[in-house]
Amino acid sequence: MKKELTRQQHLDLYYYMRLNRAVEDTMVKLFRQNKIVGGLYSSLGQEAISVGTASALEKKDWIAPMIRNIGALLVKGVPPRDIFTQHMAKYTSPTLGKDGTSHFGDLEKLHIVSPISMLGDLIPVMTGVAMAGRYLGQKIVAMTWIGDGGSSTGVFHEGLNFAATQKAPFVLILENNGWAYSTPVRRQVPLENLADRAKAYGIASYIVDGNDVADVYSTAKEAVHRARAGEGPILIEAKTFRRMGHAQHDPAEYVPKEMREYWEKRDPILLHEKFLTEAKLLDVKTKKEIETKIEALLSQERDFAENSPMPPPELAEKGVYCSGDDCHKIQPRWERPVAEVTPPKSSIDASWVVEGFGRGKSSGGGTAPIHFGDTAQSEERKEVEEKLARARPVEVVIKDAAAKSAKNAASNGRKAEKARAGKDASATNRKAVANVVGKSVKAGAKVPAKSMARKGRR
Ligand SMILES: Cc1ncc(C[n+]2csc(CCOP(=O)(O)OP(=O)(O)O)c2C)c(N)n1
Ligand SMILES: [Mg+2]
Numbered sequence: 001m002k003k004e005l006t007r008q009q010h011l012d013l014y015y016y017m018r019l020n021r022a023v024e025d026t027m028v029k030l031f032r033q034n035k036i037v038g039g040l041y042s043s044l045g046q047e048a049i050s051v052g053t054a055s056a057l058e059k060k061d062w063i064a065p066m067i068r069n070i071g072a073l074l075v076k077g078v079p080p081r082d083i084f085t086q087h088m089a090k091y092t093s094p095t096l097g098k099d100g101t102s103h104f105g106d107l108e109k110l111h112i113v114s115p116i117s118m119l120g121d122l123i124p125v126m127t128g129v130a131m132a133g134r135y136l137g138q139k140i141v142a143m144t145w146i147g148d149g150g151s152s153t154g155v156f157h158e159g160l161n162f163a164a165t166q167k168a169p170f171v172l173i174l175e176n177n178g179w180a181y182s183t184p185v186r187r188q189v190p191l192e193n194l195a196d197r198a199k200a201y202g203i204a205s206y207i208v209d210g211n212d213v214a215d216v217y218s219t220a221k222e223a224v225h226r227a228r229a230g231e232g233p234i235l236i237e238a239k240t241f242r243r244m245g246h247a248q249h250d251p252a253e254y255v256p257k258e259m260r261e262y263w264e265k266r267d268p269i270l271l272h273e274k275f276l277t278e279a280k281l282l283d284v285k286t287k288k289e290i291e292t293k294i295e296a297l298l299s300q301e302r303d304f305a306e307n308s309p310m311p312p313p314e315l316a317e318k319g320v321y322c323s324g325d326d327c328h329k330i331q332p333r334w335e336r337p338v339a340e341v342t343p344p345k346s347s348i349d350a351s352w353v354v355e356g357f358g359r360g361k362s363s364g365g366g367t368a369p370i371h372f373g374d375t376a377q378s379e380e381r382k383e384v385e386e387k388l389a390r391a392r393p394v395e396v397v398i399k400d401a402a403a404k405s406a407k408n409a410a411s412n413g414r415k416a417e418k419a420r421a422g423k424d425a426s427a428t429n430r431k432a433v434a435n436v437v438g439k440s441v442k443a444g445a446k447v448p449a450k451s452m453a454r455k456g457r458r
Contacts, residue, residue, distance in 0.1 A: 005214055007281050013055060013213045014276060015290055017047040017269050020071035022294050023080050026302055027087055031248055035306070037089035038100040043068035045211070045243035046177060048268035050145070051075055052216030053173050053236070056224045057143060062129050064113035064122040064144040065102055068175065072145070073102065076110050080298055084305035092304070097311035098319070111140075119150035123159030123172060127233070130168040141227050145173045149180020151194055160233065164201035167232035171223050174235060175210065177242035182254045195237035203233050210238030211268040214275070241266075 005013075024042055031040045043050060050071030054063060057076075065072045070083060085093035086104055094104035105114035113129065116122055126142040133140035146156060151174055163170045176194050178185055191197070198205035204226065208219045216238060223234040241263035245252035276282035 004218060009055075009217075010214065010272075010276060010281050011286070011290075013048075013051055013217060014269075014272055014282065015294075016051040016055070016071060016075050017213060017272065018290060019074055019080070019294050019297075020047040020051060021269060022298055023070060023074065023083055026298055027084070028248070030084070030088065030302075036087050038087075039247045039249065040087065041067040041101065041247050042244040043070060045263060045267060046175060046240050047071050048213035048216050048272070049173065049175055049210045049238045049240060052213045053143065053145075053171075053220040053238075055217055056220035057141065060111065060138065061140050061224070062111040062113060062126070062133070062142045064105075064115060064126050064129075064142075066115055066122070066145045066147070066150075067102060068147075068177075069145050070102065073112070076112060078106070078110065078112070079301065081301040081304045084302055085308055088305055088308075089310065090305060090308040091311040091315075092308040096315060098315070113144075118155070120146060120153035120155035120159065122146075123156055124162055127159055127163040127166065127168045127170050130163070130170040130227075130233075131166055134169060139169075139228060141169045141171060141224050143171045143173065143224075145175055147180060148174070148176045148178070148185045148194060149183065149188065151197060152189055157197075157200070160197070160201050160203070160235070163233040164203045167230065169227040169230070170233040171220065171227050172233065172235050173220070174237045175240060176237055177210075177240045178259070179242050179246075179252075179255065181246050181250075182252075193237060195235060198235040201233075203235060204231065205235040205237065207237045207239065210240030211263075211266045211271060213268055213272050 020043065024044065027036060027040055028042075030036050046068055050065070050069045051074075054069075054072035054075035057063065063069075063072055063076060073083065074080070081092075082094050082104070083102070085097075086095065086102070087100060089097040089100055091097050094106070102115055103117075105112040107113070113122070113125060116125070122144040123146065126144045130140070130142035133142065150156060160172065162168075163172075174194050174197075176185060180188060185194075193207055195205040195207045204223075206219050206223060208215050210216060219236055223236055227234050241259070242252075243260070243263060244250075273282065273287075
């Protein structure tokens, strides 16, 4: 795979990994000088993932980075000064000093959705971004990152399932760095490969060495291409290691020494540098030029951040509540007249029946055989699919069932109303009340008006 990249592409990956590390090294120094407001997270040893995956995107694509994805921000075009000022809560930062760490975005130019602390929530959010792009005909891909720990949240599964059913052009990078705080992966999920989670949603997945930047890049490039082409979401598990503690406050003494040593030898920058040198793509002169460029840029950016003012006190009361026009500039971009898409004025008849919905998806009444995305369909499954394809169109079934249940509901509602008027449920209408309330009703029992009204409305 490595050979497919040009020399310049290889050097760009190297440059951004070095820049990523240098930005974070600078912030460690600032943290020790007490100049960082709040926590400081590290992506030491994971730079190949942020840099390799973000480099596979086009300018128009969207990202939502997490705490260990400063490399992706840099690749997207965020200047280091924004990262420094943001961490130092300076007035010149993208959030004017109101928020810290990487909690900032740029919806207009760079297409970056601000991180959300609740792990997993960016998955449905970015699925929505991907769907919006498709609706607007933009051919964009949306990407976000999640950790091994974050992949066990409910919203990870809800989000990925939603993305899969919507066939959203969305690529999810699962950074398996072995630890979630002090919990090793094996103590929180009984899987060898977290990419297997994709099988539950019938989507494609890849496993990649997260410390090999060229492999990460090539894999992500292929995944982005497939997602853009309409194949639906794709999950990439990148295997790596969290070299520092969860954040600066955590010395991570719970990590076995041998494990740390193993991964230190597999440092992604050293590995790529070794490859570049052996392939004669990087010589001493070019390496020095890259280092000088990074040093000059960061010293200028750090000076800017250090010399920037803190926010004025008056700012504290601004932007606390959204008052309408002044708090945000995002406006919906309606592609059709608003009245047409806003019920109840809509001139378009709502369509309640989706043609073919549910067809071929059921187990046919038996036990659903598990079908792995990457294995051939079983004979049994094929039979069920064929049977269902020959079955009565599903729309008819839905309509029949809906008409029947509407008739029953109306009749039950009338009988139940009578019972409520009489304060207790008599023998003749007890059955109707039970249907409406949803459980059996004893003779003489008082009927809760609220639950009858709720059920009767259906
Ligand atoms: C829903 C949710 N639960 C818990 C947390 C607290 N929390 C923040 S980071 C973290 C560990 C995440 O581990 P992992 O997903 O493996 O990412 P890593 O830190 O290794 O990059 C936890 C539990 C949170 N932010 N959101
Ligand atoms: Mg982790």
